Amino acid sequence: MAKLTCQAPGAYVFSETVDANQRFDQGSNGTRILSDLGTDSSAVFGQATYSITDRFRLTGGLRYTKDEKSQVTEAHTLPFVGFVPGRFPLVPIILDIRSDVTADIDFDKVTYKAGVEYDAGDASLLYATVATGFKSGVLFPALVNGSSAPESMVAYTLGSKNRFFDNTLQLNGEAFLWDYTDQQISHLGPVQVASTPGGPIYGPIYLTENAGAATIAGVELELVYQPTASDQFSANLQYLDATYDELKYQAYSTTGGAPAIGCPITPTTLTGASSAARIYNVDCSGQPLVNAPEWSLQLGYVKTLELEDRGHLILAADTRLESSRYLSLDYLEQGRQDGYMMSNARVTWETPSGNLAITGFVNNIEDELVFANSSQSPAKPGVIYNQVRPPRTYGLRLSLRM
Numbered sequence: 001m002a003k004l005t006c007q008a009p010g011a012y013v014f015s016e017t018v019d020a021n022q023r024f025d026q027g028s029n030g031t032r033i034l035s036d037l038g039t040d041s042s043a044v045f046g047q048a049t050y051s052i053t054d055r056f057r058l059t060g061g062l063r064y065t066k067d068e069k070s071q072v073t074e075a076h077t078l079p080f081v082g083f084v085p086g087r088f089p090l091v092p093i094i095l096d097i098r099s100d101v102t103a104d105i106d107f108d109k110v111t112y113k114a115g116v117e118y119d120a121g122d123a124s125l126l127y128a129t130v131a132t133g134f135k136s137g138v139l140f141p142a143l144v145n146g147s148s149a150p151e152s153m154v155a156y157t158l159g160s161k162n163r164f165f166d167n168t169l170q171l172n173g174e175a176f177l178w179d180y181t182d183q184q185i186s187h188l189g190p191v192q193v194a195s196t197p198g199g200p201i202y203g204p205i206y207l208t209e210n211a212g213a214a215t216i217a218g219v220e221l222e223l224v225y226q227p228t229a230s231d232q233f234s235a236n237l238q239y240l241d242a243t244y245d246e247l248k249y250q251a252y253s254t255t256g257g258a259p260a261i262g263c264p265i266t267p268t269t270l271t272g273a274s275s276a277a278r279i280y281n282v283d284c285s286g287q288p289l290v291n292a293p294e295w296s297l298q299l300g301y302v303k304t305l306e307l308e309d310r311g312h313l314i315l316a317a318d319t320r321l322e323s324s325r326y327l328s329l330d331y332l333e334q335g336r337q338d339g340y341m342m343s344n345a346r347v348t349w350e351t352p353s354g355n356l357a358i359t360g361f362v363n364n365i366e367d368e369l370v371f372a373n374s375s376q377s378p379a380k381p382g383v384i385y386n387q388v389r390p391p392r393t394y395g396l397r398l399s400l401r402m
Contacts, residue, residue: 009046015039033205035073037139042066047113055119059129066108067136069147073102107136107150115157123163131155138184138208140191148209151184170224180214183244187329188375190252190270190279203273204252212246214289230305236298242289249329253278253381260382262331263287287331291373293339295323311351319343327374327386334384335374342368357399367392 018037047061115129133153140147159174189209190202218240225233250268251259256278258265263284270279288294300318307313323339346361364370370389377383 003051004048005051006048007046009044012041012043012045014041033073035071038070040068041136057117059113059115059117061113063111064108065111065134065136066106068104068106069136069139070104071102071139103139103147105137105139105147109134109136109150109152120160121162123167125161127157127159127161129155129157131157135184140205140207148184148207149182151210152181154179168226170222172222174220176216176218176220178216180216182210183212183214184208185211185247185249185329187249188252189250190272193273199271201273202252202270202277202279204254209249211249212244212285214242214244214247216240216242216289216292218242230303232302234298234300236296238296240292240294240296242292244285244287244289247284247287247329249282249284251280251282253280255381257381260330260332260376262333282329284329284331288326290326290328293322293325295321297321309352311349314346314348314350316348317343317345327371328376330374330376330384332374332376332384335371335376335386337371340368340370342366342370355401357397359397359399360395361397362392362394364390364392 016039018035018039020033020035020037043063043065045061045063047059050058050060052058111132111134113129113131115127115131118126120126131154133155135151137148137150156177156179157174158176159172161170161172163170186206186208188204188206191205191207192200193203193205194201218238220236220238223233223235227233250270251261251265252272253259254272254274254277256276258267259280259282261282261284263282265280265282268279268281271277272279298318298320301316303315305313305315319341320343321339321341322337324336326336328335343365344361344363345365346359348357348359350357369391371386372389374384374386377385
């Protein structure tokens with residue numbers, strides 16, 4: 001029998017103020033930025049399910065989001081132009097080119113979700129959904145064009161959730177396709193910070209801009225097996241085909257030399273904050289998404305031992321395997337993480353009430369060298385700084401619930 005079920009509608013309100021003091025010292029020139037950023041975000045949403053039969057359902061949802069952002073910025077471009085004539089020791093001449101920027105922008109968007117569900121059995125579900133997503137534009141300090149456009153996404157999903165053998169085995173599978181438009185990226189790049197009779201002047205800042213389009217397609221398989229009340233095995237396998245359909249941005253070189261980037265680059269005629277600085281167009285279209293390994297596998301096991309009136313003991317271990325991936329938009333081999341395997345283990349004793357727990361743990365048992373992210377020095381092209389994840393780490397944790 002047909003039936004309409006409406007989930008309770010909801011509302012969301014968020015307000016934030018950020019006072020920032022930033023300085024980028026690039027040797028021959030630099031930028032100092034004082035900015036006040038305010039964000040007010042609100043949304044209303046709701047979802048309903050229409051059951052055509054006892055096994056077949058339609059689901060739909062709507063969300064309206066409105067973001068209001070404002071920013072007041074005092075920016076100083078500090079180019080080095082030479083030395084004071086006739087002075088020794090040499091005294092550098094550094095100009096302070098100031099610009100004051102006020103920005104006030106609003107973004108709003110209606111997003112939706114639509115899907116179908118079918119109960120293929122008492123413990124089997126088939127489903128398909130299409131949903132849209134929205135991320136508002138980001139303000140950054142600049143004389144003009146100080147914001148990115150909103151990022152939008154359409155996500156398609158087809159999957160199945162199942163339980164077998166008296167609910168001891170759970171097996172889920174999902175295929176998905178995410179289509180990004182005007183995808184936002186963050187990097188150190190040039191923005192116009194001053195306007196002079198000779199033309200605009202561009203300085204380097206950390207900005208967020210729209211790079212183009214990206215497509216992520218993949219498959220995920222999840223397994224949880226609990227043969228007894230005290231044993232649980234888990235596995236999660238994911239395959240990703242993630243590509244930037246279009247990825248174009250500009251790189252700032254303080255020395256004037258071509259930046260070290262593993263993509264085609266071409267010089268522009270834009271004027272930097274010093275006579276030596278140069279700005280380059282970069283085209284990384286067709287490259288894989290940053291921090292998106294093609295393959296990843298997570299395995300885990302948990303064993304619970306009951307100690308009667310002395311509480312219980314939990315033994316757990318997990319491991320993760322990932323294929324290689326790039327860590328930054330530079331696409332350099334020095335900024336690429338090779339495939340790796342990293343494992344963890346822990347032993348926890350808990351009191352019968354669960355109010356007190358003591359855990360001994362060891363993380364990264366293999367003591368694997370794994371990079372978390374990568375960045376390139378703007379003043380020294382080709383010099384790469386990689387942030388390292390923790391090496392083998394062990395210790396004790398005490399948890400107390402009052």
